[in-house]
Amino acid sequence: MSYEARDVVSSEDEVRAILPDQYEAQVGKVISFVDDLCQSWIERSPFVVMSTVAKNGRVDTSPKGDPAGFVKVIDRQTLAIPDRPGNNRFDSFLNIIETGRIGLVFLVPNRNEVVRVSGSAQVVRDIELRNQLALNDRVPDFAILVKVEEAFFHCGKAIMRSKLWLPEDAEPIEGLPTYSQALESHVNFDSPAN
Numbered sequence: 001m002s003y004e005a006r007d008v009v010s011s012e013d014e015v016r017a018i019l020p021d022q023y024e025a026q027v028g029k030v031i032s033f034v035d036d037l038c039q040s041w042i043e044r045s046p047f048v049v050m051s052t053v054a055k056n057g058r059v060d061t062s063p064k065g066d067p068a069g070f071v072k073v074i075d076r077q078t079l080a081i082p083d084r085p086g087n088n089r090f091d092s093f094l095n096i097i098e099t100g101r102i103g104l105v106f107l108v109p110n111r112n113e114v115v116r117v118s119g120s121a122q123v124v125r126d127i128e129l130r131n132q133l134a135l136n137d138r139v140p141d142f143a144i145l146v147k148v149e150e151a152f153f154h155c156g157k158a159i160m161r162s163k164l165w166l167p168e169d170a171e172p173i174e175g176l177p178t179y180s181q182a183l184e185s186h187v188n189f190d191s192p193a194n
Helices: 012-018 023-027 036-044 091-099 127-132 157-162 179-186
Strands: 047-053 059-065 072-075 078-082 101-107 114-124 143-154
Touching: 036 072, 036 114, 036 143, 047 091, 059 091, 078 127, 091 101, 091 114, 091 143, 101 143, 127 143
Parallel strands: none
Antiparallel strands: 047 059, 047 101, 072 078, 078 143, 101 114, 114 143
16 A cells, blocks of 8 residues: 555645745746856756656656766757667657756766756757767757756755765665666566557
């Protein structure tokens, strides 16, 4: 039997009653474009987490990684993300086509803060843009074009608590399943539904 919550928070007022002084200071840091500080961060980031949502509410969160600077700042309102070979599920593409919404979290190794960007998105094939996103002379088949609506730095508390950049403090990886073990366990290759 799955867990059922007994004390569900259902309004902003309930949150504010417990955390009354937290909100106003955080609202002022949000800007509606990519300034020089955000651009510098994005250009140094080799890893971004991309979230999209479908019309039916299904959310996809996907890791994207390449050499630092793989996400291009086209102008103060526009980012371009290359599509690289992956799992070929195209969940993000399908969600973007349906709703045109995107959220991004940019990480830079050995830095605790992150930069968050959200806005609208399109899947595009503009050849001039895709040429700018080539890696090792391989031009991506698609690019995700992001129109920035919000950008801001997010404090480093989560990264610090997780000790993400301190591998010597990490839990041992022995006993964790491998990708192939997970595929073997989760995928029924004999079923036409999969």
